[in-house]
Amino acid sequence: MTQTLGVGTPGQPAAENGPTSQRVDSRDWVPELGYRNYWQPAVESRRVGKKPVLVRMLGEELTVFRAPDGPKAISDICPHRGARLHTGKVLFPGTVTCPYHGWTFDGKGKCLAALTDGPDSRMPEQVSVASYPTHEALGMIWVYLGDKSAPPFLEGIPRTMAEATGRDFSVQVFRFRQDWATNWRVTMDNAIDAAHAFYLHRPAAWMLFDQVPAYVKVKMVPTEFEDPETFVSYRVTEGEPSAEYQHVGRWPRSQWWRRRKNHFSGSNAIGLPGVFLLRGPRWTHVRWAVPIDKDTTRNYMWAIKQGSPLARALFTANFWGWLRWVFYYDFSAQDKWLTESITYESLSHEKMAATDQTVQAWRRLARVAR
């Protein structure tokens, strides 16, 4: 994808020039409505039955419907007089018919009949709507909205996800969706933000008994389990449970109940088109941010567990009894609450601290985006 990179260039440090010169702002590198030349999760398979459904993603409105040879995604607006195709029906197999005057479109967006204009109508040969490649996997219908040809599905999604599509039943996948009322770029910055875990999430039940450092130092490291060209990772290299601050004194003062060490000693990775992964010793967490429109992000979250039938059964019990609430609701709710208070363009210039190198590294991936 050709990016409009705005002021500045990915890979260059933010310039601290005088007030008359333009400042580099890495926020501009990442497109407001997402990266289009990638497979993106569009809708859960179970939500698309006999009726077409509306899917909003990357600023587009699509009608998704089922045809005998698989799901189809076409533009939602009827080119006749603008009615919404998703409010129509599947009247003939493999097509969707507009509810207003019965114009009928196939999965390639071609008009096959303009029912009320008669069987001899010349309209069908003149009319079509945009259509997009689809793929069904992992309980989802995926859509490719790009202007380049779509890569094969398994090569176009993160390795972790491709491995989870294996059909040997050694993999168990739990999935959620959660809509956050903020631009997707805020949610991505949040996902890889190293420092916030030790302040915002300090009261989360998930880490209530953990030894949470007062501060950390981080270092970018090559991503081990995803493509290192399109993913970045960091490691915490230093941190103290409590520290003396020159003007405000010691913080935190007491943490006697925090005794658990390395509760989730995992590796992280964040990459294109908008995926954050946390690979722990026992399971992997995935959060995939799909921009719906400028101000709404749909987060698809997966918990992926690989292992023996017994290990998976134990994980299933743990998941439904504990993890789902403590991690996917309670912990994530803090990120949702916080990110919804941020307007991406609200600052004229950010003040990036050392730990924000993780955020910069994510934004810099714009340079290698398709």
Ligand code: FES
């Ligand atoms: S607006 Fe769709 S058929 Fe007329």
Ligand SMILES: [Fe+2]
């Ligand atoms: Fe967070």
